[in-house]
Amino acid sequence: MDIAHLRIIHALHQYQTLGAAAEALCLTQSALSHRMKALEHEIGIAFWNKQGQRLSLTPAGQELLRLALRVLPEIAITRSRLKLMADGRGGRLHVAVECLPCAQWLNPALTRFMQEWSAIDVDVVSQYRFSALPALLSYQIDACLTPDQMPHGDLHHEPLFSYRLCLAVSKQHRLATRQTFTASDLTDETLLTYPVERSRLDVFTQLLQPAGLEPRHHKTVGDTELMLGMVASGRGIALLPAWLLERNACRDRIALLTHAVQPLEKHLWLVVRAEDRQQAWMQGLFTCLRQQKPPDS
Known part of the structure; x- marks a missing residue:
């Protein structure tokens, strides 16, 4: 048959x-x-x-x-x-988002991209324990929005923008009267993070582990709105991109502190397979992302 x-x-x-x-x-x-x-x-x-x-x-x-x-x-x-x-006008774009707060920035750019490239099948994958490198190499996904580079000769890293991490605390918190914080300030606190392995959490890799310190409690929260609500109500503190508070309902009840030693800067990348970089629609995606206003600007 x-x-x-x-x-x-x-x-x-x-x-x-x-x-x-x-x-x-x-x-x-x-x-x-x-x-x-x-x-x-x-x-x-x-x-x-x-x-x-x-x-x-x-x-x-x-x-x-x-x-x-x-x-x-x-x-x-x-x-x-x-x-x-x-003809270079069609294809599949399945994007994994490893920078969970950055999904809010990505959505308007993807909307514009879908309007300009209607023949491209677009999907967004958000998995907290998603391993993007093997997924990209095995064609399970086609791009990954991430703050972490993936050293591999078959991948291309498109730079998007930089942003600053700040410590978010309730305005009633003992640290709220200060402008800066240190790693030792976190040891008596309930630390709120996304449900990602420690090796990819900056608060551990850049602050606590180098100082040999641990928070009093560590709680994972999968939703940004809920996390900010918990911070605002004094149920924990969190290291987050400063721009997350710009349009959040809790912004008037939260204070942001910068690191006392040096600013914690992060870079956002769109990682794609090198072979797809020159596709017309992939270049169109890069253009839409570059046109999207960075959150901190």
């Missing part, structure tokens, strides 16, 4: 005569009949009954038709997408 059999059974269902179905498929009537008879002989069951010039599908023919109705549209869609890809 092959695609030709599915196209024939679909045409027979549509036109209900061998002659009309053969003409629609640009076949001779004898070629069409021979092809289907060979399949009937192989399987041992008839696909249609003839009544004069007209025919009707048997239960076996109806079963084959159901397969044709599922498969043929998918083939047509895939063929169309492949043609767009060949």
